[in-house]
Amino acid sequence: MKFAFTEDQLLFRDTVRDFLAAECGPAQVRECAAGEGRSPARWAKLVEMGLTGLTVPEAQGGLGLSLVDGVLIVEEAGRAALPEPLVDQIAIAAPLLAAFADRTDVAEILAGIAAGTVKLAAGHPLDPFVADAGDADYLLLGREDALHLVPRGRVTVTAEVSVDPLRRIAAVDWTPGNDTLLSADPAILDRMLDLGGLAAAAQGLGLAQTMVDLAADYARTRQQFGKAIGSFQAVKHHLATVQVAIEFARAPVYKAAFTLAPRDISHARVAVIDAAAAAARTAIQVFGAMGYTYEVDLHFFMKRAWALAGVWGDRHYHLARLSRMVLSDDAALGADGTFADK
């Protein structure tokens, strides 16, 4: 047993982190929010780095990596509040489509994702809106227990406004057909929800860490009463408490990426939603009135975390699902229940 990432996985993560620090810093996120909302130039670079094909099978020109590799990258996308829909490609669309790569049309789409020529959006029936639906070439949409792969031209998209100024959401109107059906496996939509939930959790982890980092930086420099406010124990303890919550959310997220077990995903989801909410509340508090402004970057991360907390099953949903599993009559007990993967 070894619950740790490899050197290579961590190195890759660091490369992506450095890239996003240079290309998607808070100032660039702010610029994006004030302008077009998406940066085609940054997207091209993400494609060039091979990131869109991270989880696309090698046969379709991707890197063929797993979600254990992917989770670290998704966390970085969260840390940077990346506006472009990279996460939906690597953590939702490609893993779902990969199971159907023997279909030539699906194989072509996967190759397109890796090459950066095709973008997908994904929407679960639980969520009323789909992120980045307008820009997508294909949409993965659920209806009555079946998953459909729907070309953009067959979908009417009505834009809505998200609390996150950089999130683009829309209601989608479409009619399923035999030609759009991807899978009628009764478990397929649960799998989609799990992938979406994991993606949201991993991003939330990154977002929470950024909020704490921003607040800790501020606490080191902001002076009141002739001292850095970070020297006041009240401020220190606030931030330390949130860091504990983040660390204890991190392990379940990584575990969930490995097992992809619904139980672990729900656990990760609840832990991250709570940690991110605490991070937002605390970071604003540490920033004082500054934290309540649009002019300080913090709110971009807070609003992304807020928006992500509501999709792919919110806290309420995952806690209810988890309690059903934990309290069911055939739930594993004792040591079996602690370490079993299923």
Add this chain to the structure above:
Amino acid sequence: MKLSFSAEDEAFRAEISGWMADHLTGPFARLKNRGGPGDEHAFFEERRAWERHMGKAGWIGVGWPTSAGGRGAPLSHQVIFYEEYARAGGPGRVGHIGEGLAGPTIVAFGSEDQKRRFLPGILSGDDLWCQGYSEPNAGSDLANVRTRARLVGDRWVIDGQKVWTSLAHVSDWCFVIARTEDGSSGHRGLSYLLVPMNQKGITVRPIQQMTGTSEFNEVFFDGAETAAENIVGKPGEGWKVAMGTLAFERGASTLGQQMAFRNQLDEIIAIAKANGRAKDPVMRQRLAEAWIGLQIMRANALRMLSQAGNPELPREAYVSKLYWATWHRDLGKLAMDVLGPEADVFPGEPGTYELTALQQLFLFTRSDTIYAGTNEIQRNIIAERALGMPREARA
């Protein structure tokens, strides 16, 4: 002890509720429930007219002494006034800083001339006020004020900067704490000046809030002037007067605030019942806990106000800001959790940034634990003043 209302109280209730029913109509009808915290920008001019309308009818300064032009209403009437104002959906008051802070400060510390000069404008709803305390380097450490004022002939000349000044962009007057003794530091050498806002020496720059709108501002003083007599208290007594104002912030107006809280909680409960979240045991408990918190605040406020007139603020006065701010911040989160996924979508057209009332509540309540003394500062005050613990070491 008596917790009920008398027949005379009930007659007063009929008077105010009748007045609200008759007057919050016609052009004012659309102001119902608008303009509260987070929504300050809504229908501003119309709310300004409403403020004047209230002033004409004598509904500003209900709790002020009659000698100052108020109604001198007893506590029970003030409670009733705020209850009925909130029940009717009375709009957020544009004059609350004048009525709640500037006015009472002038009543307590001002000269007779100042009372004659400034109180009528507040009572009529004509003059709006803002609070010029905070500066970039004087937030929690308010005594670190650097804005300077010099007496030149018959005028104070003011240079410096204030920040987070709520409603400065629409105010006629500002009460400013400025350093009037060269070389002084900390609480000493400060003075409390009343400064007209519409003048060349003052520049107001709005600060955008995370709600996308602007309620507070940066205010730059560049040779701004006010008449020599517009000082409350003596030169150097500014700190004492400023602290007096802060005490009013914890006064009767909290009753009105609690009624607004009550309306918000009722709305959240109604939504939870309608969308099924009220069936969830966790939500049920959080809603019940919110109700308990509200009852605690109300009982505490009534107990505190029943002792009004005591020169020393009782312990429960120290704890109330901390309690309501934290409770309200939690309520904002509870509202979002009750709404579920719906909470994440703004109601406007793409390209706009409009919030629903509950989204405004959520975002605005992020700041409740910051303004009027942060939670951390409140805890320090409770520990040091109520519990007599040693003061924190300062650099």
